Amino acid sequence: xxxxxPNNTPPKYLLAAETAEGAVITLGSADSWEELxxxxxGQPENDGVPPMAYRLIRTAxxxxxxxxxxxxxxxxxxxxxxxxxxxxxxxxxxxxxxxxHAAANLAARRFDDLPPLAVREWIRIRHKEPFTPGxxxxxxxxxxxxxxxxxxxxxxxxxxxxxxxxxxxxxxAWPALSFSFIFQNSEDSQAGGIWAPLVGxxxxxxxxxxxxxxxxxxxxxxxxxxxxxxxFTRLINLAVVNLAGVPSIVHALFGVGAFVLAAGMGQxxxxxxxTVAIMTLPVIIASTREALAAVPxxxxxxxxxxxxTRWQTIRTLVLPNSISGILTGVILQVSRAAGExxxxxFTGAALxxxxxxxxxxxxxxxxxxxxxxCTQLQGVSDSVQYGTAVVLIGLVLxxxxxxxxxxxxxxxxxxx
Amino acid sequence: xxxxxxxxxxxxEWLIEAVVRLCGWSxxxxxxxxxxxIFHKTWPLFAEGFxxxxxxxxxxxxxxxxxHPCYGILALLVGTLAVTGLAMALAVPLGLGAAVYLSExxxxxxxxxxxxxxxxxxxxxxxxxxxIGYMVLGPxxxxxxxxxxxxxxxxxxxxxxxxxxxxxxxxxxxxxKAVPDSYREAALALGASRWEIVYRVLFPAAKSGLLxxxxxxxxxxIGETMAVLMATGHAAQIPHSLLDPICTLTATIAAExxxxxxxxxxxxxxxxxxxxxxVITFIVNLTADLVVKxxxxxxx
Numbered sequence: 001x002x003x004x005x006p007n008n009t010p011p012k013y014l015l016a017a018e019t020a021e022g023a024v025i026t027l028g029s030a031d032s033w034e035e036l037x038x039x040x041x042g043q044p045e046n047d048g049v050p051p052m053a054y055r056l057i058r059t060a061x062x063x064x065x066x067x068x069x070x071x072x073x074x075x076x077x078x079x080x081x082x083x084x085x086x087x088x089x090x091x092x093x094x095x096x097x098x099x100x101h102a103a104a105n106l107a108a109r110r111f112d113d114l115p116p117l118a119v120r121e122w123i124r125i126r127h128k129e130p131f132t133p134g135x136x137x138x139x140x141x142x143x144x145x146x147x148x149x150x151x152x153x154x155x156x157x158x159x160x161x162x163x164x165x166x167x168x169x170x171x172x173a174w175p176a177l178s179f180s181f182i183f184q185n186s187e188d189s190q191a192g193g194i195w196a197p198l199v200g201x202x203x204x205x206x207x208x209x210x211x212x213x214x215x216x217x218x219x220x221x222x223x224x225x226x227x228x229x230x231x232f233t234r235l236i237n238l239a240v241v242n243l244a245g246v247p248s249i250v251h252a253l254f255g256v257g258a259f260v261l262a263a264g265m266g267q268x269x270x271x272x273x274x275t276v277a278i279m280t281l282p283v284i285i286a287s288t289r290e291a292l293a294a295v296p297x298x299x300x301x302x303x304x305x306x307x308x309t310r311w312q313t314i315r316t317l318v319l320p321n322s323i324s325g326i327l328t329g330v331i332l333q334v335s336r337a338a339g340e341x342x343x344x345x346f347t348g349a350a351l352x353x354x355x356x357x358x359x360x361x362x363x364x365x366x367x368x369x370x371x372x373x374c375t376q377l378q379g380v381s382d383s384v385q386y387g388t389a390v391v392l393i394g395l396v397l398x399x400x401x402x403x404x405x406x407x408x409x410x411x412x413x414x415x416x
Numbered sequence: 417x418x419x420x421x422x423x424x425x426x427x428x429e430w431l432i433e434a435v436v437r438l439c440g441w442s443x444x445x446x447x448x449x450x451x452x453x454i455f456h457k458t459w460p461l462f463a464e465g466f467x468x469x470x471x472x473x474x475x476x477x478x479x480x481x482x483x484h485p486c487y488g489i490l491a492l493l494v495g496t497l498a499v500t501g502l503a504m505a506l507a508v509p510l511g512l513g514a515a516v517y518l519s520e521x522x523x524x525x526x527x528x529x530x531x532x533x534x535x536x537x538x539x540x541x542x543x544x545x546x547x548i549g550y551m552v553l554g555p556x557x558x559x560x561x562x563x564x565x566x567x568x569x570x571x572x573x574x575x576x577x578x579x580x581x582x583x584x585x586x587x588x589x590x591x592x593k594a595v596p597d598s599y600r601e602a603a604l605a606l607g608a609s610r611w612e613i614v615y616r617v618l619f620p621a622a623k624s625g626l627l628x629x630x631x632x633x634x635x636x637x638i639g640e641t642m643a644v645l646m647a648t649g650h651a652a653q654i655p656h657s658l659l660d661p662i663c664t665l666t667a668t669i670a671a672e673x674x675x676x677x678x679x680x681x682x683x684x685x686x687x688x689x690x691x692x693x694x695v696i697t698f699i700v701n702l703t704a705d706l707v708v709k710x711x712x713x714x715x716x
Binding site for chain 2: 140161169214239246256309341374382393
């Protein structure tokens with residue numbers, strides 16, 4: 001039948017190249033599908049600038065117009081490198097290596113026993129570097145990027161409002177903050193002047209520290225150096241965990257029952273300090289134990305071999321080597337004790353007292369003072385309230401900053 | 417060295433060891449002391465035939481009524497659960513998300529800074545959070561929702577969420593860090609993306625640790641006193657909407673113990689609420705501890 005085709009009719013098959021500029025250049029023509037694939041395989045494997053894609057076109061007898069979309073799209077590496085593209089729909093990430101390989105693969109394809117291309121249909125073979133992401137891989141990457149941004153947004157949703165609130169507090173407190181606000185006492189609490197509560201907090205922290213630091217450190221020493229791994233030790237650990245989890249108001253009830261009433265201390269600085277000391281004990285125990293556990297066992301063994309007793313080893317070797325961790329815990333205790341309100345509410349803190357403080361008398365504390373001027377007393381100016389809050393936060397953050405700084409400094413001096 | 421000196425040293429060593437032992441046992445001692453002293457105060461109630469059933473099931477909390485005082489803590493219990501539930505609904509997704517971000521995505525400086533910021537957040541005193549709820553968040557809630565009062569369930573929930581987030585983030589991050597790197601490497605070798613590693617590998621592997629993080633957050637939220645006292649409005653009623661003022665177990669004790677006549681029924685009932693709180697937090701913390709222990713034995 002081919003003989004009947006007049007010479008001036010357009011060829012049945014065309015091979016065209018798409019350039020980067022978007023133009024389509026006809027490279028040659030063929031009378032059959034096989035011939036067209038031979039033509040494709042014979043294209044130079046370009047190591048300069050390869051075309052964006054090749055088009056395998058079947059034109060009509062009378063016109064060269066084609067449909068807008070290609071019937072199928074394949075991937076090949078025109079420079080002759082790559083893996084094997086196996087999927088019909090071209091989603092495979094690895095391209096065919098080279099044009100002759102592409103031609104061989106296309107020739108092997110049956111296209112569901114239909115002729116390779118109907119009239120006005122075409123196939124695109126796109127250039128693709130090996131190891132470029134395919135559709136599946138791209139979807140995965142998009143998901144991963146979305147996940148990262150979602151998690152980042154969640155973190156930001158936590159951190160930004162809090163930082164904004166703290167900044168807002170400082171701005172609102174600015175008019176009140178002055179040297180005399182902190183270091184002077186006012187006759188009534190309306191006018192500001194937080195020296196008395198500040199000193200009260202200072203006393204509370206130190207007295208509770210004197211009580212809880214020795215007990216807590218020695219308890220940590222016991223748990224790490226003396227205790228065997230048995231049910232009793234596990235019970236102690238459980239008690240430490242639960243002591244840390246007991247609500248602060250329950251500690252307050254304990255303080256009222258044990259120190260204020262049973263021990264006869266009354267509502268006083270001493271009773272409040274004892275309550276706070278027991279409340280903050282687990283912090284010291286836990287951090288001491290961790291600090292001691294970080295001292296290598298070989299140190300102790302060396303010391304025991306020299307004939308030292310257990311306590312001598314602990315005193316001269318273990319404690320000096322773990323002092324940074326212990327101090328971190330102690331400082332954390334300080335910051336917690338300074339901020340607590342509920343445990344001192346009924347055990348010794350007063351709305352208003354005057355200097356000097358005595359161990360057996362009620363006292364003023366900064367946290368209690370903030371609670372009082374915010375909810376109990378009327379007519380305290382906003383800036384005084386904000387100022388008190390900011391001083392309290394500043395105090396706690398400063399103590400914590402000290403703890404972090406100390407940790408970093410001592411860690412840098414560590415010798416093992 | 418004389419024998420006397422040696423004997424003295426041995427005695428001193430023995431004495432020191434005894435002191436250390438005593439301190440080591442102090443935690444158990446204090447837990448029992450806390451329980452004893454609080455329970456001790458409530459004991460006369462039962463001698464008087466106090467109606468424990470009404471205490472737990474009635475929603476009427478009218479301790480100061482002169483005609484017929486009622487001591488039902490159901491409304492307080494519901495208030496505590498509602499505000500804790502709301503706080504956890506906000507804090508758990510965000511906290512665990514932040515933990516995943518810190519442990520798997522963030523690197524270098526960003527990670528260090530975020531960790532320090534979150535560590536510092538944990539130290540902001542609860543009375544300051546209460547102050548923020550009362551002075552800052554309250555007016556914002558009134559302006560946005562048009563509620564008559566700004567101190568309510570929503571306010572308390574948001575404040576508690578912000579307070580319990582540091583615990584959830586740091587414990588959650590520890591749990592994710594505890595998953596061995598070989599798990600991640602195996603998943604990477606199979607072609608998993610980082611999101612797939614988080615979702616398919618880390619979440620199942622760190623399940624118990626993340627649960628412990630949530631439980632510790634719950635424990636902290638239930639026990640929180642000053643913040644909820646100042647931010648929830650203190651009205652003993654069962655809430656019907658997010659904008660209702662509520663009252664919690666902790667806040668009730670803090671607000672009323674100072675005014676209750678010593679050794680009266682009201683005073684003793686407040687101690688009984690303390691026992692209830694002690695038991696609830698004990699169970700929550702014990703569960704969290706067992707969950708963590710479970711992971712450890714699994715790993716071994």
